[in-house]
Amino acid sequence: MIDSNNMVYSTICFVIILREGGVLLNDAFKALADPTRRKILELLSENDKNAGEIADYFNISKPSISHHLNILKNADLISDERQGQNIVYSLNTTVFEDLVKWFFDFTKKNNSGGGTDE
Numbered sequence: 001m002i003d004s005n006n007m008v009y010s011t012i013c014f015v016i017i018l019r020e021g022g023v024l025l026n027d028a029f030k031a032l033a034d035p036t037r038r039k040i041l042e043l044l045s046e047n048d049k050n051a052g053e054i055a056d057y058f059n060i061s062k063p064s065i066s067h068h069l070n071i072l073k074n075a076d077l078i079s080d081e082r083q084g085q086n087i088v089y090s091l092n093t094t095v096f097e098d099l100v101k102w103f104f105d106f107t108k109k110n111n112s113g114g115g116t117d118e
Contacts, residue, residue, distance in 0.1 A: 025095075025098060025099065025102065027074060027075040027076075028075045028076070028077055028095050028098075028099060029099075030071075030075070031071050031072050031074075031075035031077055032077075034068070034071075036058065036060070036064075036068050037068050037071060037072055039057070039058075040054055040065075040068060040069070040072060040078075041072070041077065041078070041091065043057060044078060044089060044090060044091040045091055048088050048089060048090040049088065049089060050083075050086040050087060050088050050089070051065060051066060051069060051086075051087060051089070052086075054069070054089065069089060075095070076092055076094075076095050077091070077092055077095050077096075078090060078091055078092055079092050
């Protein structure tokens with residue numbers, strides 16, 4: 001059984017740990033907290049898209065889309081590349097791999113039975 005106090009402590013400790021490259025994984029979690037940004041990531045998981053193509057899926061202003069894209073870029077969840085007059089965005093799967101690894105390590109540590117008296 002997972003001790004909720006231990007889980008909170010571990011989560012707090014985790015958010016201050018820098019991931020490789022100096023980007024806080026906490027930035028990734030914050031970026032993932034927004035449903036619009038999660039939808040953008042879903043769209044980019046299908047294929048790379050420019051900002052206009054991404055904006056077509058939403059009923060919000062293009063500056064708002066740009067803001068969401070910048071947050072995702074700052075969290076290193078997406079990358080961009082200039083192709084002619086367009087900037088094409090693509091998914092950065094490395095950060096997702098880091099997040100998944102953290103979740104597996106976290107659950108393994110908390111499910112190891114370290115806190116039971118048998």
